[in-house]
Amino acid sequence: MMSRMEEAKRRYDEIQVPEELHERLEKLIADSAPERVKEAAAGGKRGKVVWMKGCAWAAAAVVALFTLALNTNTAFAQEMGEIPVLGAVARVLTFRSYVKEDADMGIAVEIPAIETIEEDTGLAEEVNQEILERCEAYAQAAIQRAEEYKKAFLETGGTQEEWEAHNIQIRVWYEIKSQTEDYLSFTVSGTENWTSAYSETYYYNLDLKEGKRISLQDVLGEDYIAIADASIREQMAQMEKEEGIAFFSQEEGGFSGITEETNFYMNEKGNPVIVFDKYEIAPGSAGEIEFEIPKMG
Numbered sequence: 001m002m003s004r005m006e007e008a009k010r011r012y013d014e015i016q017v018p019e020e021l022h023e024r025l026e027k028l029i030a031d032s033a034p035e036r037v038k039e040a041a042a043g044g045k046r047g048k049v050v051w052m053k054g055c056a057w058a059a060a061a062v063v064a065l066f067t068l069a070l071n072t073n074t075a076f077a078q079e080m081g082e083i084p085v086l087g088a089v090a091r092v093l094t095f096r097s098y099v100k101e102d103a104d105m106g107i108a109v110e111i112p113a114i115e116t117i118e119e120d121t122g123l124a125e126e127v128n129q130e131i132l133e134r135c136e137a138y139a140q141a142a143i144q145r146a147e148e149y150k151k152a153f154l155e156t157g158g159t160q161e162e163w164e165a166h167n168i169q170i171r172v173w174y175e176i177k178s179q180t181e182d183y184l185s186f187t188v189s190g191t192e193n194w195t196s197a198y199s200e201t202y203y204y205n206l207d208l209k210e211g212k213r214i215s216l217q218d219v220l221g222e223d224y225i226a227i228a229d230a231s232i233r234e235q236m237a238q239m240e241k242e243e244g245i246a247f248f249s250q251e252e253g254g255f256s257g258i259t260e261e262t263n264f265y266m267n268e269k270g271n272p273v274i275v276f277d278k279y280e281i282a283p284g285s286a287g288e289i290e291f292e293i294p295k296m297g
Contacts, residue, residue, distance in 0.1 A: 105146050105168040112174055123211045135172055138190040138200060142170045169193040177265040182209050185266035203263050216264060219272050219295060228258045228274060232291045247282045255281045271295055
């Protein structure tokens with residue numbers, strides 16, 4: 001009988017990877033393949049649980065490496081088998097971190113996938129595919145932006161040496177916010193160190209029992225908008241008083257109420273934490289601003 005780990009690997013291998021990848025990405029993956037194989041053979045870091053809005057630009061190479069390591073490296077296979085099962089409902093499959101550096105730029109990517117043990121909704125496949133596609137799109141666009149930036153820089157008098165001093169870095173990574181037997185909440189982000197205009201963060205909140213994504217209405221009830229808005233305005237007043245944050249007025253494009261599209265994650269207490277990006281409701285110096293909304297009752 002096929003083991004859970006083998007079944008998880010088989011189903012992840014079957015995720016469709018877009019056929020046409022950016023030529024630049026393929027070259028970077030090919031150039032760094034020997035280092036990745038060496039890392040896999042060595043076993044790499046242990047015990048790291050990874051979640052991600054993950055990266056299709058490296059998916060083909062990573063899946064091949066994962067399969068090779070799983071089939072040829074006993075320690076690696078044991079490590080994957082030891083990844084914890086969340087309430088016997090979901091398992092996180094961890095793909096390692098891969099880094100590529102050259103004179104033009106550096107790229108660092110962490111790739112995860114999820115596997116449901118009791119599959120009945122297709123949630124894992126949907127989320128994994130979405131993660132792959134979003135990562136591919138972000139990585140390709142980030143590389144193109146960096147290459148266009150370099151072209152403009154050199155055409156306006158900059159030198160190759162000066163360009164290399166910019167140390168362009170593209171990063172895609174994940175952060176687990178909370179995980180229980182009932183739900184799992186995580187973010188996946190992409191950033192470029194030379195510009196903040198294109199940074200992206202996606203929020204994933206999954207109900208592991210029901211096999212669906214969690215909405216603010218699921219957590220706070222039918223009156224979720226009124227409940228969240230009242231709590232946020234109360235906390236804003238407190239932040240203005242205690243931290244000196246000068247929130248934008250509504251006329252300036254500041255907070256005017258949440259919607260069903262508002263970003264949030266679940267914390268360990270089971271409360272939703274609503275997140276506003278830098279510059280969204282306050283000056284950039286305030287950074288990203290979060291509001292924990294206590295559940296009623």
